[in-house]
Amino acid sequence: MAYENSKHIYEKAVKFIPGGVNSPVRAFKSVNKEAPIFIKKAKGSKLWDEDGNEYIDYICSWGPMILGHNFKNVIDGVREAIENGSSYGLPTKLEAELAELIIKCCPSMDKVRLTTSGTEATMSAVRVARAYTKRNKILKFEGCYHGHSDALLVKSGSGLLTDGYQDSNGITEGVLKDTLTVPFGDMEKVSKVLETKEIACLIMEPVPANMGVIEPDVEFLKFVRDICTKTGTVLIFDEVISGFRLSLGGAQEYFGIIPDMTTLGKIIGGGYPVGAFGGKEEIMDLIAPVGRVYHAGTLSGNPISVRAGYETVNYLYENRETIYKKLEEKTKYITENLKKLADKYKVPVCINTLGSLYTIFFNELDKVKNLEDSLKSNTENFAIYFNTMLDNGIVIPPSQFEAHFISLALTDEDIAKTLEVAEKAFKKISEK
Numbered sequence: 001m002a003y004e005n006s007k008h009i010y011e012k013a014v015k016f017i018p019g020g021v022n023s024p025v026r027a028f029k030s031v032n033k034e035a036p037i038f039i040k041k042a043k044g045s046k047l048w049d050e051d052g053n054e055y056i057d058y059i060c061s062w063g064p065m066i067l068g069h070n071f072k073n074v075i076d077g078v079r080e081a082i083e084n085g086s087s088y089g090l091p092t093k094l095e096a097e098l099a100e101l102i103i104k105c106c107p108s109m110d111k112v113r114l115t116t117s118g119t120e121a122t123m124s125a126v127r128v129a130r131a132y133t134k135r136n137k138i139l140k141f142e143g144c145y146h147g148h149s150d151a152l153l154v155k156s157g158s159g160l161l162t163d164g165y166q167d168s169n170g171i172t173e174g175v176l177k178d179t180l181t182v183p184f185g186d187m188e189k190v191s192k193v194l195e196t197k198e199i200a201c202l203i204m205e206p207v208p209a210n211m212g213v214i215e216p217d218v219e220f221l222k223f224v225r226d227i228c229t230k231t232g233t234v235l236i237f238d239e240v241i242s243g244f245r246l247s248l249g250g251a252q253e254y255f256g257i258i259p260d261m262t263t264l265g266k267i268i269g270g271g272y273p274v275g276a277f278g279g280k281e282e283i284m285d286l287i288a289p290v291g292r293v294y295h296a297g298t299l300s301g302n303p304i305s306v307r308a309g310y311e312t313v314n315y316l317y318e319n320r321e322t323i324y325k326k327l328e329e330k331t332k333y334i335t336e337n338l339k340k341l342a343d344k345y346k347v348p349v350c351i352n353t354l355g356s357l358y359t360i361f362f363n364e365l366d367k368v369k370n371l372e373d374s375l376k377s378n379t380e381n382f383a384i385y386f387n388t389m390l391d392n393g394i395v396i397p398p399s400q401f402e403a404h405f406i407s408l409a410l411t412d413e414d415i416a417k418t419l420e421v422a423e424k425a426f427k428k429i430s431e432k
């Protein structure tokens with residue numbers, strides 16, 4: 001496959017943008033590629049780059065495109081919304097309707113605020129939790145990613161992990177001291193920290209997906225719920241990835257564990273910039289103008305994003321009986337067959353799957369349960385896998401430590417081609 005145009009664009013991009021990209025994982029650094037591909041357009045399950053190469057897409061914009069690219073209802077809605085103007089800085093009817101729809105789907109929420117990104121959602125939720133509890137410290141899990149606000153960039157997953165570090169520079173000692181971390185799944189360490197009763201909130205991805213996908217033990221989720229209640233700690237489920245993906249009501253509905261607060265993003269914007277945080281009324285009513293916890297945004301509740309989000313969530317709501325089953329079936333078929341092919345070529349892999357998310361870890365473990373397990377993966381094998389897929393028209397996350405996202409648009413033909421190419425990749429790894 002030729003990548004000449006992408007290479008030229010990259011040469012220009014690095015002159016004007018740090019690393020040539022606006023989000024680090026996009027640089028393809030960890031998969032030994034000279035330059036990333038630059039995308040020109042997308043439709044359904046496919047992407048096309050600036051060289052005219054066609055790819056089956058397993059990134060799906062890191063989650064939002066659950067219905068596939070340029071889904072008709074979303075595009076029609078956005079076209080109509082754009083005709084009425086782009087942004088007013090004043091409220092609109094559809095914001096209330098999207099909020100109502102989100103609350104109808106999400107068991108933990110009485111009220112919800114819209115933001116422009118998942119980062120703002122988690123950052124604001126932490127601020128509210130601190131005000132509610134009048135405590136300063138927060139607890140998160142190693143390898144979970146909650147966006148790029150200072151307090152949450154500690155022992156972080158996603159792009160940091162991809163580039164081989166976990167704590168960002170540029171964060172003050174004071175902030176670092178207030179963010180505590182423990183390994184995912186470690187009940188004893190969670191107890192020890194929360195029993196101090198100094199912790200405002202435990203913020204967690206109920207299904208970690210930023211150190212690769214980790215399937216949580218439901219007993220662990222019950223445990224965190226109970227200990228947060230017992231110690232007066234606000235339990236925040238960061239469902240920016242899992243919300244509207246594992247099920248309509250996210251991981252909280254899937255596992256039947258109700259947090260005090262929830263953060264959302266990605267799918268609720270249908271591919272446009274959105275985030276949201278919500279929870280119990282007594283917590284949410286601390287936010288200005290009702291209370292004195294400040295949260296605002298020039299583009300919060302932007303009418304185009306809200307329309308795209310509304311069309312997406314509404315379609316998921318109306319088709320909830322079939323969509324999630326279909327997505328799971330596709331994912332199960334792909335992952336079971338990937339495992340069979342890897343075994344055929346004696347390439348050690350552990351595939352963690354939940355709902356329509358999966359990660360293929362190139363390691364010998366039966367199950368990857370936390371960051372320590374995830375870091376045992378052979379990133380060299382992953383890079384061969386990635387590059388073989390890319391060169392044969394399949395784009396997967398350019399990192400061992402991210403999730404593959406399945407969309408409803410993925411066809412049986414796409415899946416057959418994916419497995420055919422994966423076989424080539426496993427063969428190549430076995431011949432190394």
Ligand SMILES: Cc1ncc(COP(=O)(O)O)c(C=O)c1O
Pocket residue numbers: 062117118119120122145146147148158205210238239240241265266275
């Ligand atoms: C679980 C989780 N929380 C928060 C965020 C931050 O969202 P955004 O990138 O929209 O700021 C992400 C982004 O990938 C995420 O995966």
